[in-house]
Amino acid sequence: MKRLFCLAFLLSQASLYLHAQSNFKPGYVIDSKNDTLKGFVDYREWIKNPREISFKQTQTASPQKFTVTNANGFAITGAEYYDKFTLNISTSTIELAQLSHSLDTAYTTDTVFLKNLVNGKNVSLYMWTDKIKSSYYIFDKHSHTIENLKQYLYFNEDRQSVANVNSYINQLLRLAHQYQPGDTKILTRIQKTDYSETDLTAAAIALNGGNATQQSVHSNSGVRFFAGAGVRYSKLQFNSSAGAAGPFSNGIHDNSVSPVITAGMDVLINKYTEKLLFRLELAAAINSYHFSEGSSEYTTTKTLDVKIYHFAAIPQVMYNFYSTDNLKAFIDVGVAMNIYKYNNYNYATIYHFSTVTTVSQSKYPVFQGFEFAVPVKAGVQINKRIEVYGTYWLPSSLTKYIYYSADQSAFQAGINYIFR
Structure with a gap:
């Protein structure tokens, strides 16, 4: 039993070690002047989009801190890519126990690093994850505009069920008519697209004619x-x-x-x-x-x-x-x-x-x-x-x-x- 208590103590103290460790991997930072600094990024398993990263240009150099105030983007080469945007972020919840009883379209405006999932000639797909949920954004390469792919959930009291407002379907259909006119297959695919990383990634690649680059590795396993x-x-x-x-x-x-x-x-x-x-x-x-x-x-x-x-x-x-x-x-x-x-x-x-x-x-x-x-x-x-x-x-x-x-x-x- 004494040994088990020692193990329990070790587990309880594990969080103290997390702040001291580092995991620098090859990557780069795009600074506020749009210069690319090659070096090493401290790669963490980010559950939420990071707001700050550590970077050093050589393995022996002292780490530098980069945020949206002094960086326009960063990447861990071959793994994850992030770009800076100022945009609207939905604040509506998707937790069933906390759903509103009417359509909640509230949002906040923030400057953040978005994770790049697909990079194509027509559109690019991004993801934002915070403590509330994951949201997806589509960037139009021709108009240079970014918009939130919108989905809202609320509790319908009349039907006593959860209602989905899948606005993102119409947003994707509009882009399909613009960039893939006459392609009926892509219209059918979009209408069946779930609000998920896998389905939206496939839809974004199709909007680019199937020639898009999937920036973030779909599976890090x-x-x-x-x-x-x-x-x-x-x-x-x-x-x-x-x-x-x-x-x-x-x-x-x-x-x-x-x-x-x-x-x-x-x-x-x-x-x-x-x-x-x-x-x-x-x-x-x-x-x-x-x-x-x-x-x-x-x-x-x-x-x-x-x-x-x-x-x-x-x-x-x-x-x-x-x-x-x-x-x-x-x-x-x-x-x-x-x-x-x-x-x-x-x-x-x-x-x-x-x-x-x-x-x-x-x-x-x-x-x-x-x-x-x-x-x-x-x-x-x-x-x-x-x-x-x-x-x-x-x-x-x-x-x-x-x-x-x-x-x-x-x-x-x-x-x-x-x-x-």
Whole structure:
């Protein structure tokens, strides 16, 4: 329990590290004079459009702050692109519990960085995300005007349902008649377009005749693989209820030290920041336990030698609470699906009287062939390739008896090599 409290404390303090880390990636800034400054942008997983970024022209230079007051745009090369606009931003909510009972067309005017989704010869598509919702904007390259693609939701009391006012459909149809006259397919596509990044991106590309550049990467996800080895210190302990008869007394345990091999695959939510990822790990180990317990009168001795072949598939979630280019610190929790195989073990009771008599019971106690367990892991990743970690496997029972159990727990330390 002490170790779990330490892990909980580490989680609670993780936010303190977030302000100290950086993740500079190749990019550029367009300053207020429209000069392009090439260098490195501190790339974060922006849930909302950023209002401030850090930039440096070389990896060793001191970071500079850029906002809409001194920059007209910025980009992380190959990932995300932002341009500055002064525009109207809708303030109506889309939360069902907070919907107004009439059409709410209120807005505020602000100067912001919009995320460029599509850049084309006719139109460009942009996105703005704040704490209320995501809104989309279309920029007409010929008239040099930008307008909000409007959608409003409100609660219709007469019908007791949510009403949609999809003004963006007519806005897109007008542009289709202007830039793709005579194309009936694009009209049908627009009429079926949802107010979403995927659908609006497809519509914007069609408005450009299919030749537009998709500026922002539609998916930042990625996949990587790893393999490694380590050592596991395991404990198998028998626990029984008061007065219950079991193979051994309550609390009797033995320890085992064994090598372990691991391999698996990581699915990165954002391959540029690697903040959060899902891991599927395969692990294999062999644990050997020896139990020997004598009675108080030393007339009997109980023994058990069991070898456990342990194979596990472990889906897990990993979070890098500290992340720089060359060093990341992470925590990880998973659910292990364990498959166990056993040797031909025997439980022996040896009676010491005038002669020694041994009574053996094959495959007793009966151990399970499958069981779940919860491993909790913490570690560091060094230079993008080497991962050093420690894992605590919470106790899980290998038996299904009512009055006693055999619980296995473990500590594991190891090194993985990440293939990129």
